[in-house]
Amino acid sequence: MSITVIIPTILRPLTNDQKRISITGYKVSDVINGMEQQYPGIKEKLVSEGNAHRFINIYINDNDIRFCDGLSTHLQDGDVLTILPAVAGG
Amino acid sequence: MMNQPLNDCVIAGPLKNPAPHFAATAFSLLYQSNTLGMKIECHDQHATDDRLSFAFKTPYTSAVISEITGWYDNDQQAVVTENIIQAACGMMSVHGRASGKIQALGLNYVSTLTAALALHGAVAAAIGQLRGLTLSSSRVSMAAAALLSESQYIADATATELPEGLLLDKTAHSAAPPFVSSDGVVFELETLSADPWLKFWTRLGISPALAGKGWTAFLLRYAKAVSPIPSELMHAISKVTYQEISASCSQTGMFICPVRAIDEQVTDEQSKYEWLRGPWTFDSSADVKNIQIKPASSTLPLSGLTVVESCRRIQGPLAGHLLALLGAQVIRIEPPGGDPLRGMPPMSEGCSARFGALNRLKTIREIDIRLPSGQAEVAELVRHADVFLHNWAPNKAAQLNLDYSNFLELNPTLVYAYAAGWSTDENTYSPLHSIPGTDFMVQAYSGVADKISKTCGTQGGSLFTLLDVLGGAIAAQGITIALLNQCMNGVSTKVTSSLLSAATLLCADDFQNQHQAFDIGAASKSVVNGVYVTQQGKIAIECYDHQTTQRLIQALGIAADIEPAKLQQQLCCVLLAKTAEEWVTALQHAQVPAAIVAENLVDLHNNPRLKSILNLNSKSYTQVPSPWSFQ
Numbered sequence A: 001m002s003i004t005v006i007i008p009t010i011l012r013p014l015t016n017d018q019k020r021i022s023i024t025g026y027k028v029s030d031v032i033n034g035m036e037q038q039y040p041g042i043k044e045k046l047v048s049e050g051n052a053h054r055f056i057n058i059y060i061n062d063n064d065i066r067f068c069d070g071l072s073t074h075l076q077d078g079d080v081l082t083i084l085p086a087v088a089g090g
Numbered sequence B: 001m002m003n004q005p006l007n008d009c010v011i012a013g014p015l016k017n018p019a020p021h022f023a024a025t026a027f028s029l030l031y032q033s034n035t036l037g038m039k040i041e042c043h044d045q046h047a048t049d050d051r052l053s054f055a056f057k058t059p060y061t062s063a064v065i066s067e068i069t070g071w072y073d074n075d076q077q078a079v080v081t082e083n084i085i086q087a088a089c090g091m092m093s094v095h096g097r098a099s100g101k102i103q104a105l106g107l108n109y110v111s112t113l114t115a116a117l118a119l120h121g122a123v124a125a126a127i128g129q130l131r132g133l134t135l136s137s138s139r140v141s142m143a144a145a146a147l148l149s150e151s152q153y154i155a156d157a158t159a160t161e162l163p164e165g166l167l168l169d170k171t172a173h174s175a176a177p178p179f180v181s182s183d184g185v186v187f188e189l190e191t192l193s194a195d196p197w198l199k200f201w202t203r204l205g206i207s208p209a210l211a212g213k214g215w216t217a218f219l220l221r222y223a224k225a226v227s228p229i230p231s232e233l234m235h236a237i238s239k240v241t242y243q244e245i246s247a248s249c250s251q252t253g254m255f256i257c258p259v260r261a262i263d264e265q266v267t268d269e270q271s272k273y274e275w276l277r278g279p280w281t282f283d284s285s286a287d288v289k290n291i292q293i294k295p296a297s298s299t300l301p302l303s304g305l306t307v308v309e310s311c312r313r314i315q316g317p318l319a320g321h322l323l324a325l326l327g328a329q330v331i332r333i334e335p336p337g338g339d340p341l342r343g344m345p346p347m348s349e350g351c352s353a354r355f356g357a358l359n360r361l362k363t364i365r366e367i368d369i370r371l372p373s374g375q376a377e378v379a380e381l382v383r384h385a386d387v388f389l390h391n392w393a394p395n396k397a398a399q400l401n402l403d404y405s406n407f408l409e410l411n412p413t414l415v416y417a418y419a420a421g422w423s424t425d426e427n428t429y430s431p432l433h434s435i436p437g438t439d440f441m442v443q444a445y446s447g448v449a450d451k452i453s454k455t456c457g458t459q460g461g462s463l464f465t466l467l468d469v470l471g472g473a474i475a476a477q478g479i480t481i482a483l484l485n486q487c488m489n490g491v492s493t494k495v496t497s498s499l500l501s502a503a504t505l506l507c508a509d510d511f512q513n514q515h516q517a518f519d520i521g522a523a524s525k526s527v528v529n530g531v532y533v534t535q536q537g538k539i540a541i542e543c544y545d546h547q548t549t550q551r552l553i554q555a556l557g558i559a560a561d562i563e564p565a566k567l568q569q570q571l572c573c574v575l576l577a578k579t580a581e582e583w584v585t586a587l588q589h590a591q592v593p594a595a596i597v598a599e600n601l602v603d604l605h606n607n608p609r610l611k612s613i614l615n616l617n618s619k620s621y622t623q624v625p626s627p628w629s630f631q
Helices: A009-015 A028-038 B020-035 B082-088 B091-096 B109-130 B142-149 B151-158 B194-203 B208-224 B231-237 B242-252 B262-266 B269-277 B315-325 B353-359 B372-383 B439-446 B448-456 B466-489 B499-506 B508-515 B546-556 B564-577 B580-589 B601-606
Strands: A002-006 A020-024 A056-060 A080-085 B010-013 B039-042 B051-057 B064-069 B137-141 B186-190 B255-258 B281-287 B306-310 B329-334 B363-366 B387-390 B415-420 B491-498 B528-533 B538-543 B594-596
Touching: A002 A028, A020 A028, B010 B020, B020 B039, B020 B051, B020 B109, B020 B499, B020 B508, B051 B109, B064 B109, B082 B091, B082 B109, B082 B142, B082 B538, B082 B594, B109 B137, B109 B142, B109 B466, B109 B499, B137 B142, B142 B151, B142 B466, B151 B353, B151 B601, B186 B242, B186 B439, B194 B208, B194 B242, B208 B231, B242 B255, B255 B439, B262 B269, B262 B448, B262 B508, B269 B499, B269 B508, B281 B466, B306 B315, B306 B372, B315 B329, B315 B353, B315 B387, B315 B415, B315 B466, B329 B372, B387 B466, B415 B466, B439 B448, B439 B466, B439 B499, B466 B491, B466 B499, B491 B499, B499 B508, B528 B546, B528 B564, B538 B546, B538 B580, B546 B564, B546 B580, B580 B594
Parallel strands: A002 A080, B010 B039, B064 B137, B306 B329, B306 B387, B329 B363, B387 B415, B415 B491
Antiparallel strands: A002 A020, A056 A080, B010 B051, B051 B064, B186 B255, B281 B491, B528 B538, B538 B594
8 A cells, every 4th residue: 555644844854854755554553664664763753652642643634543543543545644743732 | 828929019000090991901900919918009190091100119129110001112002992902913813713703802801911911020120120220111012912912823823834734724613612511501621632532422422533523623722723623523412411421521531611600700719719819829938048139141130040941831831931031041841852842833944833932032951850860950950040930730740859849948049930720729629630720621610711702602712722821921920029029038939820810810800899809990891892894804993981982973974862772783884884994094083992803813914003013034933022121
């Protein structure tokens, strides 16, 4: 499966300033592992103790993976994986 | 316990006879001064229309003259009011994003914030004098206060980089918190993580995918002042009683708070006690003899002082930002890797514009405060600091060994500040301490949401983070008051303020109307107050008295003997004949408070009264300047 990953500005220093990258994988965790191989250091910015960081939102198309199967969420060819830092206040 | 740190200081001026448009500011100043123990010397002389002035006197300094104006520029004194400033500075548009209606907050918000900043500026100038500066006056404007409160939204709107990703531009205005149960209870929900949210909505029969859409919308509240919750969620929750929803919250880890009536709040004994005490709790240690007052290192009153800040989100960081604007060096402690909110879009030069709006003046130290080694590192910083500020959850400071008592021996003159959510008395048990003390929960609990809903015709409060901002302002103000007390009396102080105490400050007139505990008259209601559609753009008009209303009627060519009940309808009709700009020119000529409503924050640059202040000099985003000027 070829997946397009949209990288937020804060992580682009790790992806040679690329905003979009293509990675293959069947699950979100595959894609993250694939990214780590190409861009070492990115995985620890996204994942902690087997889950996505609380302050990072990962979407498949428009769906937050926390409300699917988390990092085990299955992907379809052509899916877009968007990484977004969470917004918060209070 | 010492809760009146300024009881040998005086505030003097025509604060009991202000011009009507400064009445709410004068009320708040007098309320704050009373709770700080200050002697109040109000003379009968009438204040001028263009400014509100008072003198702040201490036994150890010459008097500081504090001036409050409407706009920044003293040469352009068109009469302004609370709602004219809310309109012209974009606050109405931010508040109106969720409802789709541009309207006033229904609170004396800018007036109250202006009063806090004015008193803060005067106290800071007195500290400046004690530290070798020749500061005889401080000045603040209502416009400066309004823009300060919106600084994050302005940064967000003007950042050079567009927001990233799926930020729901297709927002519908119909569905936003608060929620309503089947038995008609209006309430807020809160959680800071996705898991309880998913469990809660699953119990209500909502699919995970739809709950996820709701979560994305729920997260937008703080950053964007919108929250387009899918209608399916609002519908599902409206079929269940409040008791059942409350039980579901308990079982899933969600938090719930009903929107309480302001009448309930002002008659609550604990709330009355906290209102009488004021926005701050000052807890002082024994006197320290022979305190060395550090000289200022620049022309700003707090220059040369060091603040160590360990704060998240808005309230605490804003407090640190205000101290930095007064000249303090602020060292901000962030977790290893930096605060995740640095990545919150839109970005500007590698950092979140919204984050930069509150933190751009600070020095960063990355420390893991959960580790003993990190705690030792914080203690070492605090040893040499003048202020330590945090906004952690209740009792976390004690768990981290970073509480006031941990620092007393280390730094006997430290000002230790806690910007809390709920109570200003951390040691007294309160069931509220188990609930996240966030802006919208506190609005709901405190009666602020009820006041807003009554004015705006909505069901709850504002998604504009008004309590975070006012809470940050009073936290910083409390710190500066404690610093003055330290300079004058050689005491170390723990000062605690909270979002709830900010809400109580905002509703102080309701408490006063109920209890009449202070010798202060609350501001009267406006005769005309509204936002009107014109041929081009919207106009806000506010008339505090009948004379101004008569001038409005005359300027618009409306019959002088029109029945009050028909005036609104007639205004809506007549104002359609010209553009907002044309009407504002005509009405200002007639000395009627009026302004073009800023519907988009980017348009603030087009307001000639704000243009020079908000100049986009940098490549990054529009930065709101310091609200104070000193001479």
